[in-house]
Amino acid sequence: MRILALLFIFFILASLGSALYYLIKDKGQSERTVKMLTVRVALSLILFIALMAGTYFGIIPQNGLR
Amino acid sequence: MSLAQTDKYYLPQPSIWPFVGSVALLLMAVGGVMTMREIDNGGWVLLAGVAVLFYMMFGWFGEVIRDSEAGRYNKQVDASFRWSMGWFIFSEVMFFAAFFGALFYTRVLSVPWLADAETGSLLWEGFQATWPTAGPGLTKDGFDFTPMGAWGIPAINTLLLLSSGVTVTWAHWGLKKSNRTQLILGLAMTVALGVVFLALQAYEYEHAYSEMGLTLGAGVYGATFFMLTGFHGFHVLVGTTMLIVMLLRSIAGHFTAEHHFAFEAVSWYWHFVDVVWVLLFILVYWLI
Numbered sequence: 001m002r003i004l005a006l007l008f009i010f011f012i013l014a015s016l017g018s019a020l021y022y023l024i025k026d027k028g029q030s031e032r033t034v035k036m037l038t039v040r041v042a043l044s045l046i047l048f049i050a051l052m053a054g055t056y057f058g059i060i061p062q063n064g065l066r
Numbered sequence: 067m068s069l070a071q072t073d074k075y076y077l078p079q080p081s082i083w084p085f086v087g088s089v090a091l092l093l094m095a096v097g098g099v100m101t102m103r104e105i106d107n108g109g110w111v112l113l114a115g116v117a118v119l120f121y122m123m124f125g126w127f128g129e130v131i132r133d134s135e136a137g138r139y140n141k142q143v144d145a146s147f148r149w150s151m152g153w154f155i156f157s158e159v160m161f162f163a164a165f166f167g168a169l170f171y172t173r174v175l176s177v178p179w180l181a182d183a184e185t186g187s188l189l190w191e192g193f194q195a196t197w198p199t200a201g202p203g204l205t206k207d208g209f210d211f212t213p214m215g216a217w218g219i220p221a222i223n224t225l226l227l228l229s230s231g232v233t234v235t236w237a238h239w240g241l242k243k244s245n246r247t248q249l250i251l252g253l254a255m256t257v258a259l260g261v262v263f264l265a266l267q268a269y270e271y272e273h274a275y276s277e278m279g280l281t282l283g284a285g286v287y288g289a290t291f292f293m294l295t296g297f298h299g300f301h302v303l304v305g306t307t308m309l310i311v312m313l314l315r316s317i318a319g320h321f322t323a324e325h326h327f328a329f330e331a332v333s334w335y336w337h338f339v340d341v342v343w344v345l346l347f348i349l350v351y352w353l354i
Contacts, residue, residue, distance in 0.1 A: 005348070009344075009345070009348075012341055012344070013341065016337060016338065016341055019334060020151075020152065020155060023148065023151070023330055023331070023334055024148045024149065024151070024152050027145070027148065027327075028326055028330055029324060031242055033330060033334070034235065034238045034239060034242055037235055037238065037333065037334070037337050040231075040337055040341070041228070041235050041337065044340065044344055045231075045232070047344070048224055048225070048228055048344070051348075051352075052221070
């Protein structure tokens with residue numbers, strides 16, 4: 001579970017970083033920035049919902065992943 | 067500078083705004099010190115500083131926006147804006163890395179060191195390496211605080227900020243697809259969510275100070291908690307202010323699907339602040 005959460009965080013940071021790269025490189029002429037930001041927000045939502053659901057159903061202990 | 071170069075680079079007129087900004091900072095610093103030293107009228111001086119700061123923002127933003135709308139920013143200027151954004155974000159990442167690093171150092175290294183057998187017997191006998199802790203020597207002296215849990219306001223705030231990430235992305239798509247109603251609606255919802263987040267954060271701080279004994283002075287836990295969440299909250303305030311400017315500009319008909327650096331930069335900044343919060347929620351509130 002912990003690895004999975006860390007993987008999500010890695011991909012969230014990677015998509016955010018790519019969005020910044022496209023923001024500088026494409027100069028507003030492409031959709032790559034907004035696409036990467038969409039990926040970023042989708043991954044964050046999935047992670048948050050998974051953490052909430054995991055705790056609710058007792059898969060993750062109340063005081064978090066250690 | 068040769069003529070060819072002045073053609074290429076846009077040189078702004080000499081500006082009064084950096085001077086006005088310095089006056090604002092001076093007033094705020096003096097007012098802040100006066101308030102902390104409980105000198106009369108300190109609050110008013112501080113408030114005057116904030117007022118001058120708002121005046122500067124209004125004036126300076128207006129000047130930049132008028133220049134942009136007049137088409138004075140060529141490709142060269144656009145590239146310099148984008149690179150400035152990149153370096154600004156680099157400094158922001160380093161800033162937060164320092165505070166997350168302090169938390170990591172405390173929790174993973176210094177607290178266990180202070181509690182290990184040899185150090186413990188020489189310096190802090192009986193100190194246990196547990197987290198949250200105020201730190202050795204402090205817990206016995208009345209630093210009795212309740213740590214902030216993740217459920218309740220922090221979880222609601224996470225949901226609010228993530229929702230605002232969705233609405234700002236929706237607005238972004240609206241701009242790219244030349245749908246102005248979607249752009250304006252998305253931005254308005256994002257601003258509203260940002261304001262509610264800040265209000266809940268203020269309520270949480272008030273509760274921490276008045277009910278939980280959790281203050282900036284509550285040892286290392288209180289210090290790291292308020293440094294991290296406080297600076298994040300300040301970033302949300304800055305982001306909300308910038309989003310309000312973007313909303314007003316969108317209503318005024320600014321930005322096109324191809325020409326919208328200001329919007330894109332603010333949108334990215336908001337996503338960045340959102341990601342920092344997700345990390346805060348997991349590392350500060352949740353893994354206690």
